[in-house]
Amino acid sequence: MLEINVTTLNANVHITVVSIQGEIDSSTYKTFQTRMDEVLAGGAQNLLLDLQAVPYISSAGLRVIHTLFNKLRDMHKDANDDELRRKMSVGAYKSPYIKVANLMERVREAFELSGFDVYIEVHNDLDSAVQSF
Numbered sequence: 077m078l079e080i081n082v083t084t085l086n087a088n089v090h091i092t093v094v095s096i097q098g099e100i101d102s103s104t105y106k107t108f109q110t111r112m113d114e115v116l117a118g119g120a121q122n123l124l125l126d127l128q129a130v131p132y133i134s135s136a137g138l139r140v141i142h143t144l145f146n147k148l149r150d151m152h153k154d155a156n157d158d159e160l161r162r163k164m165s166v167g168a169y170k171s172p173y174i175k176v177a178n179l180m181e182r183v184r185e186a187f188e189l190s191g192f193d194v195y196i197e198v199h200n201d202l203d204s205a206v207q208s209f
Contacts, residue, residue: 078098078099078100078107080094080108082094083095087206087207088209089209091123091206093124093202093206094112094115094123094124094125094126095128096129097130100130100132100136100140101137102134104137105136105139109143112143116148121151121152121173122173122174122209123148124174124175124177124202124209125174126177126202127177127179127183131180131182131183132182132183138186138187138190141174141176141192141196145171148171148173149171164194164195170195170197171195175197175198175199175208176199177198177201177202177204178201
């Protein structure tokens with residue numbers, strides 16, 4: 077079972093904090109995807125995923141996060157594909173619109189092995205993540 081709670085913070089920008097509890101795998105990723113689609117349709121433009129209570133994420137869950145990255149990039153139109161690839165290849169691009177916080181060790185490993193930390197900022201706590209927007 078996956079539990080997803082959404083709150084909004086007014087910091088430097090409006091931040092939609094998505095706190096997830098449970099494993100994100102082949103049996104729960106559709107719930108995650110559907111809820112994130114609803115959040116974006118509701119006007120969210122800056123996402124902070126709090127994964128403190130996520131002990132495991134599969135490739136299906138990572139795909140949902142990658143899809144969120146792409147949708148937010150399209151929404152903000154901040155870099156074309158060539159520019160993005162060039163910046164990412166030299167470590168000069170991190171999305172200003174989606175960030176993650178509080179990764180458990182196993183989830184952090186999956187995130188890093190998949191290369192997501194190249195283009196999505198990872199924070200150890202919510203405060204630093206919020207301040208980074």
